[in-house]
Amino acid sequence: MHLLICGGTGCSASKSQEIADNLKITLKDKGLENEVQVILTGCFGFCEKGPIVKIMPDNTFYTEVKPEDAREIIEEHVIKGRKVTRLLYSDPENDQRVADSKHMGFYKKQMRIALRNCGFIDPQNIEEYIGEDGYAALAKCLGEMTPEQVINEIKLSGLRGRGGGGFPTGLKWEIASKNHADQKYVVCNADEGDPGAFMDRSILEGDPHSVLEAMTINGYAIGATKGLIYIRAEYPLAIQRLLTAIDQSREYGLLGEDILGSGFNFDIELRYGAGAFVCGEETALIHSMEGKRGEPTFKPPFPAQSGYNNKPTNVNNVETYANVPIIINKGAAWFSSIGTEKSKGTKVFALAGQINNVGLIEVPMGITLREVIYEIGGGIKGGKEFKAVQTGGPSGGCLTKKHLDTPIDYDNLIAAGSMMGSGGMVVMDETSCMVAIAKFYLEFTVEESCGKCSPCRIGNKRLYEILEKITKGNGTMEDLDNLRNLAGVIKDTALCGLGQTSPNPVLSTIDNFYDEYVEHIKDKKCRAGVCKSLMRYIIDPEQCVGCTACARNCPVNAIKGEKKLPHLINQELCIKCGACIERCKFGAISIQ
Amino acid sequence: MTKIKSLADLRAMKQSVQEKLDTRVKGTEEGLVQVKVAMATCGIAAGAKQVMDYMMEETEKRGINAVFTQTGCMGYCHAEPTIEVTRPGEDPVVFGYVDIKKADQIIEKYIKDGELVDGVIPVNYEKIKD
Ligand SMILES: Cc1cc2nc3c(=O)[nH]c(=O)nc-3n(C[C@H](O)[C@H](O)[C@H](O)COP(=O)(O)O)c2cc1C
Numbered sequence: 262m263h264l265l266i267c268g269g270t271g272c273s274a275s276k277s278q279e280i281a282d283n284l285k286i287t288l289k290d291k292g293l294e295n296e297v298q299v300i301l302t303g304c305f306g307f308c309e310k311g312p313i314v315k316i317m318p319d320n321t322f323y324t325e326v327k328p329e330d331a332r333e334i335i336e337e338h339v340i341k342g343r344k345v346t347r348l349l350y351s352d353p354e355n356d357q358r359v360a361d362s363k364h365m366g367f368y369k370k371q372m373r374i375a376l377r378n379c380g381f382i383d384p385q386n387i388e389e390y391i392g393e394d395g396y397a398a399l400a401k402c403l404g405e406m407t408p409e410q411v412i413n414e415i416k417l418s419g420l421r422g423r424g425g426g427g428f429p430t431g432l433k434w435e436i437a438s439k440n441h442a443d444q445k446y447v448v449c450n451a452d453e454g455d456p457g458a459f460m461d462r463s464i465l466e467g468d469p470h471s472v473l474e475a476m477t478i479n480g481y482a483i484g485a486t487k488g489l490i491y492i493r494a495e496y497p498l499a500i501q502r503l504l505t506a507i508d509q510s511r512e513y514g515l516l517g518e519d520i521l522g523s524g525f526n527f528d529i530e531l532r533y534g535a536g537a538f539v540c541g542e543e544t545a546l547i548h549s550m551e552g553k554r555g556e557p558t559f560k561p562p563f564p565a566q567s568g569y570n571n572k573p574t575n576v577n578n579v580e581t582y583a584n585v586p587i588i589i590n591k592g593a594a595w596f597s598s599i600g601t602e603k604s605k606g607t608k609v610f611a612l613a614g615q616i617n618n619v620g621l622i623e624v625p626m627g628i629t630l631r632e633v634i635y636e637i638g639g640g641i642k643g644g645k646e647f648k649a650v651q652t653g654g655p656s657g658g659c660l661t662k663k664h665l666d667t668p669i670d671y672d673n674l675i676a677a678g679s680m681m682g683s684g685g686m687v688v689m690d691e692t693s694c695m696v697a698i699a700k701f702y703l704e705f706t707v708e709e710s711c712g713k714c715s716p717c718r719i720g721n722k723r724l725y726e727i728l729e730k731i732t733k734g735n736g737t738m739e740d741l742d743n744l745r746n747l748a749g750v751i752k753d754t755a756l757c758g759l760g761q762t763s764p765n766p767v768l769s770t771i772d773n774f775y776d777e778y779v780e781h782i783k784d785k786k787c788r789a790g791v792c793k794s795l796m797r798y799i800i801d802p803e804q805c806v807g808c809t810a811c812a813r814n815c816p817v818n819a820i821k822g823e824k825k826l827p828h829l830i831n832q833e834l835c836i837k838c839g840a841c842i843e844r845c846k847f848g849a850i851s852i853q
Numbered sequence: 854m855t856k857i858k859s860l861a862d863l864r865a866m867k868q869s870v871q872e873k874l875d876t877r878v879k880g881t882e883e884g885l886v887q888v889k890v891a892m893a894t895c896g897i898a899a900g901a902k903q904v905m906d907y908m909m910e911e912t913e914k915r916g917i918n919a920v921f922t923q924t925g926c927m928g929y930c931h932a933e934p935t936i937e938v939t940r941p942g943e944d945p946v947v948f949g950y951v952d953i954k955k956a957d958q959i960i961e962k963y964i965k966d967g968e969l970v971d972g973v974i975p976v977n978y979e980k981i982k983d
Binding site: 263265267268298300301302303305315317370371372373376377378379380381382383384385388389391392394396397400404459462463464466467468496498499512513514515521522617618619620621622623 | 855856857858859860862863866867870871873874889891892893894895897922923924925926927928929930931932937949950968969970971972973974975978979980
């Protein structure tokens with residue numbers, strides 16, 4: 262028998278170590294220390310109800326356990342085989358105590374569809390993929406379905422693009438299929454430029470065949486015989502696994518000529534990108550593949566009309582593709598039963614920031630932020646207060662406390678001033694300054710703007726300068742209006758999606774954290790203590806004994822004072838490095 | 854290598870792969886322990902490769918019959934390197950923060966005797982199966 266105790270950060274803070282110790286002592290008392298092991302585990306993710314103790318092998322799940330409960334657990338459960346009912350998890354929906362964790366709803370929060378094989382199969386062995394039903398969808402399409410039926414199935418499934426825009430995938434395929442040409446192309450967008458996002462990389466590294474299979478299905482559906490994967494050269498492992506996978510598929514006759522005896526030919530090659538954010542935009546991506554500058558062009562024409570080499574080209578994202586084989590295998594009805602009315606299936610998120618369980622998660626559309634943060638993510642680091650979640654990267658915005666219970670899907674996120682984006686999800690606590698966050702994303706956009714159109718090239722730079730002014734304490738209320746106006750103009754007039762969405766981080770933070778902007782402007786105050794220019798280091802003359810430690814360690818000689826007399830910091834010279842505070846043994850220095 | 858020329862070929866291959874995997878999982882193959890190591894960029898950066906090399910060498914030295922699979926990201930970035938160990942006939946168990954020392958404990962305690970060691974990662978997702 263094993264007693265598993267959650268040793269995650271949240272539970273540890275509430276004494277899981279002490280519980281473990283008490284359990285061990287009691288076991289020893291009863292002479293059971295050799296039969297029953299006490300184990301500290303990683304986070305169960307269920308920190309709201311922590312500390313958690315799980316008993317194996319019967320899967321009993323005890324919540325909110327206290328150190329003094331240890332004896333009862335041993336005496337009742339371990340020795341007499343009777344569950345300690347009062348510690349069992351009670352299901353909020355029907356108030357019933359749940360004994361077996363397999364029946365807890367919480368265990369079903371995550372659902373792996375796109376990541377179904379990641380972490381389970383050997384990505385470098387095609388046979389393991391085949392063992393998991395791999396290439397069965399392709400066989401089904403080639404053997405039993407017409408291209409129209411394949412497109413129809415994808416349409417019915419309700420699958421929407423996972424690369425950011427959320428365009429209906431089946432519809433995109435249909436448009437590409439209806440544009441006739443001697444040659445068409447299927448392109449997989451593996452540029453993944455959002456800072457902090459790594460969903461696509463994980464899929465390519467963990468399950469490359471799912472993408473190859475889906476692209477081949479895509480080729481069959483629209484009448485293309487060539488596939489290209491545009492991947493950034495900064496993803497060497499993903500590239501290597503893709504190349505291995507392509508070789509193996511060719512060897513097994515699953516790429517190449519006359520696939521599965523159907524007469525259909527299809528092959529896939531890689532194209533490398535140099536890692537520019539704008540090259541993730543589909544027209545820029547296509548130009549980059551053609552050997553031209555990676556700059557976007559006006560749409561229409563859409564790639565489905567005139568794309569790579571001016572031929573009809575279907576561009577889809579890696580995660581979009583990873584969903585395709587399973588939709589064919591299990592049917593559109595199965596897929597569309599998951600998710601919300603207009604957003605079907607699941608979404609993979611890279612959960613990052615001030616959250617305990619940083620990681621890759623896949624959740625059904627319609628899950629709430631609260632569930633993601635507190636039941637999967639294990640809550641905010643250090644028990645701090647939740648402040649905001651950034652989704653959609655540089656094109657997205659911030660969601661706040663008032664959105665905690667909003668179901669996450671394409672349309673709700675847009676209504677909340679953010680967007681799904683490709684799946685970055687950065688959690689922030691009270692130590693994040695929202696003005697600085699907006700500035701951070703703007704800095705990224707300014708850096709990554711290709712410079713072709715002036716709204717993006719000049720407008721974003723101006724936005725950035727105004728934000729800089731505000732964080733330096735020189736902002737005026739008029740600047741807020743200017744930010745709003747300029748943001749609106751950029752959104753309306755920029756050439757491509759980069760500029761059309763780049764003001765979102767600014768707008769959504771102004772909308773959701775207006776007070777914080779006003780504080781920066783009027784009170785010259787940054788409540789999170791992030792904007793250095795607004796901080797003042799002050800020496801309390803009552804507490805200062807004049808030991809001179811601060812003055813001696815100040816790198817810019819901003820502190821003056823006589824020995825044994827209170828010292829003073831010259832605010833003009835101070836660079837807010839914090840060296841003085843660290844040295845002061847008397848707690849005389851504070852930040853205001 | 855045989856080319857897969859038809860749906861029937863594909864089905865036959867799936868069947869044979871599955872049988873192979875089943876014998877492993879059900880432990881019909883006497884005492885075979887399966888170890889999967891999460892080897893995506895993040896896992897490797899955290900030292901998964903060294904852990905895998907060490908475990909392969911040590912299990913062999915200690916006379917344990919084990920197969921190792923390099924697999925993709927398991928999603929537990931906060932606890933890399935992560936490995937999943939399946940003892941014959943038992944449910945898989947995932948361990949996080951596996952360094953050489955932890956790997957040694959896992960071999961000695963869990964693989965040999967079925968005793969869990971600290972650092973078990975509770976799996977909290979549903980996997981779709983037909
Ligand atoms: C600035 C910018 C960057 C983009 N970066 C990516 C990217 O990294 N990966 C991606 O799949 N789509 C990206 N897109 C979206 C693509 O233009 C395109 O919509 C997408 O690849 C279509 O695939 P989907 O329908 O499967 O999502 C980006 C768009 C813009 C405007």
